[in-house]
Amino acid sequence: MANESPSTRDGDSSGSSGGGPDGRSLAIHAATRLLGVGIVVLLWYLTRPLWHGFVYGVLYSPGLTVFGGGSIIAALVLWFLPPFDTGDADRPLGRVLREADSPVDVLLELQGSPGRKLRLFVTAVGVFAVLSVLVSVPAGMLEQRTLAQTTMDDATQVETFPQANPENPRVVPRQVADITTRGSVSYRQHRLGTSDIARKEDGSLAWSYAIQPDGFRNTLIENQRGVLVTDMTRMDDRQIQVYEEDFTYGEGMLLHRSADWNLKTSDYITKYDDDAVEFSHDGQPYMYYPKTGHEWHLTPFPHTTPTWDGGALVHPDGRIDHLTPEEARSEPILEGQRLYPMTLTRAEMGSLGYRNGIINQLPTVGAHEGEIEVARLPSEADNAQPFVIDLEGERMSYVTAMEPHGEDTRGLDEVWFADAETGEYTFFGTGDETLTGPERAMGIARSADSRTNWGQNFVVTEPVPVTIDGSLWWHIKVSPTDFTDVTRNVFVNADTGRTVEIRDDEAVRSFVAGEVMDENLEPIEDGEGTANAIYYVLVTDENGDVVERIPVEPGQGTTIVGPDDERVRNNGTASAAG
Known part of the structure; x- marks a missing residue:
């Protein structure tokens, strides 16, 4: 044993696999990597509303599906693969970072299995980025074309x-309502949120506002105080009605206390692109959030189109009712309110340029x-x-x-x-x-x-x-x-x-x-x-500048008095001027 050479000892330590990892080390590798993925998934789940846009895009946006989905799969495959046997000793990362002039140099200088995996991942991300662009162009045009066809098929001409x-x-315009309403209320720890249109309990239309916390400290501690509505149908004697009740989850409240956070944790696979509709029913404030979903079409090329996915009714006590379109229409609390997503209407109207085909609307x-x-x-x-x-x-x-x-x-x-x-x-x-x-x-x-x-x-x-x-x-x-x-x-x-x-x-x-x-x-x-004149008599000064415009209406005659008091009568046949 004492006479064994170093090379013999190295060969024995490598096991019967010829230099590769043995079964026990593979199991340890898989277990540690699985634990790492589990930690990442747990952190994602706890903070999932923060990543909602990316996750939804991976599921329903063809370009992001290729780029995001492909990158995630590549990362998981490389993460779980056993270490590569490169035959080179790993250089210390600190030394590589000190000597490199750019991130690209870091990738080139990294040796060993981690560096090789990182280079492969960067290459894969670049390939997926190019593919996502190639996929997005036809998928985007087909989305517009399919949406336009569906809109036209379901529409009725009158x-x-x-x-x-x-x-x-x-x-009352929005800007006038915003300025006059904010000048009529006084809150120390709250402010009025973005105005929107809702129906009042008497049937009239109003600008509505969430009474939400104001200032960083208050967004962390205070609650939405209720909703305020102000009449938009009158210039005079406008009424402002306030329905004060603390919302457990509301507007202007940060993170897990916000309505947005709890909407996404309770129904994740949908989009909340529209602002809330704030209104009252039987004297109690509510908020309604229209929801937009997407559906896949595999022919003639994979693409998606947006659809109405119902809505979420938020109660002051924190209860959230996720409703299908049919349930929203039959909900007594929502009677007369706006239910259909305005952003979806905007998308459908914008797609109508494609109703006669993709080629028809191309620039050249x-x-x-x-x-x-x-x-x-x-x-x-x-x-x-x-x-x-x-x-x-x-x-x-x-x-x-x-x-x-x-x-x-x-x-x-x-x-x-x-x-x-x-x-x-x-x-x-x-x-x-x-x-x-x-x-x-x-x-x-x-x-x-x-x-x-x-x-x-x-x-x-x-x-x-x-x-x-x-x-x-x-x-x-x-x-x-x-x-x-x-x-x-x-x-x-x-x-x-x-x-x-x-x-x-x-x-x-x-x-x-x-x-x-x-x-x-x-x-x-x-x-x-x-503005009803058929023509004007123009009175000019000595320089020819118009100093007066005298309108002549249908059937009306004119009398022009000259400088020498000579009266010239016109029976309405003069040519129009001005």
Whole structure:
């Protein structure tokens, strides 16, 4: 034994496997690696809401499925593989880090089994990244195409616009509601959250807010205090109603105390993209979160499309009811509220550009036949599509105005209505006619009143489509630039461009109800004239600058007095000016 050479002793220590690990060492290796995976899975489970977006993407996003799923599998395979017999001694990691100039050098310098595995993993991640891009492009286009086909198949075309609910006009814009409401309440440890649209118990529409903790310390300790709703259907005598009750899980509460955390721990495989709908029922506050799911389509290429997955009803005591679409519609507490995800409606409307095929909408080779897109809104519009309005019978609807494809097109081609309770679609096609879009309607509202100092003292804001007696009107509000009030409501007819100004709440309701005939309405005054003039008489100074515009309405004659008091009569046949 004493005469054994070092080489003999080394050979004996390697076992009968010829230098590889024996069965006992393999078992120890597998056990330790399994323990490591178990610890990682346990940590993931305890913090799973933090990783919800990534996990859901791996399950339902083809590109992330390839990249994320492939990377995870590669990591697990390399983690469980026995150590590689490289024949090289491992260099100390500290020395490698000190001598390397970049992370790439670290990978190149690492020797032995860990370094080789790490290099293989980085290579695999790079391959999966390239594959994910190659998969995402066709999968994304097919998602839009399939979603557009499904939306069109389930939609019903109508010949006339559905009538708006005259009792629930959107008179108060969001920004005005936010500023005036926050200026009317006083909380030391709480603040009002993001505003949203909900139905009050009396049936009217309101801006609703969560009364949530304010400040880091309070988000850790305090609870959501309830919900607040403020009427959006009146300029005067607006009511603010507060339903105070501490929520066990609510908005503005951190980590495991938040509604978001508990929604994801109680129903993980779904998405909560929409803001909460805060409302009251029988005097008690509630919150409802619409849920969006996805489904796979394997042909002609694997892709997914979003679907309505029901909703979650959060009670103040911490109970969360996860409801299917059918259960949500039949839940008495949710009667009259918005149930369908607005983000899903936005995705479905955005996909309609693909309804005539993928090639049709491509930039260079596409014919763009029948292609439509969501109408663009100027930045000062201060709202986004889809618009939320109330139709007759207290049926909330998401309305989306669509314009023809093209950089210079602003007229409307179609108007789509999504039932906010069922998600059912109806749409109105303009045919050969083109209706005025929201951007042009805002311009008409400004040009109809030249006395107002637009942009300096007042702005037109929040165009909302309103359907009256089968016609589409754009309901626009005029507010001071500090958004502390609504000075008047302006209605612009999307077909004729006729513009009407209304300053009274009841008059707004009568107009939307169609109780006042169009020809009996007074149009907007334009300083010295009206928007109903067929032409203007222009009065100029000696330099030729216009100093006065005198409107002449249908059937009205004019008398022009010259400098020598010579009267020239005009029987209404003069050519229009201005």
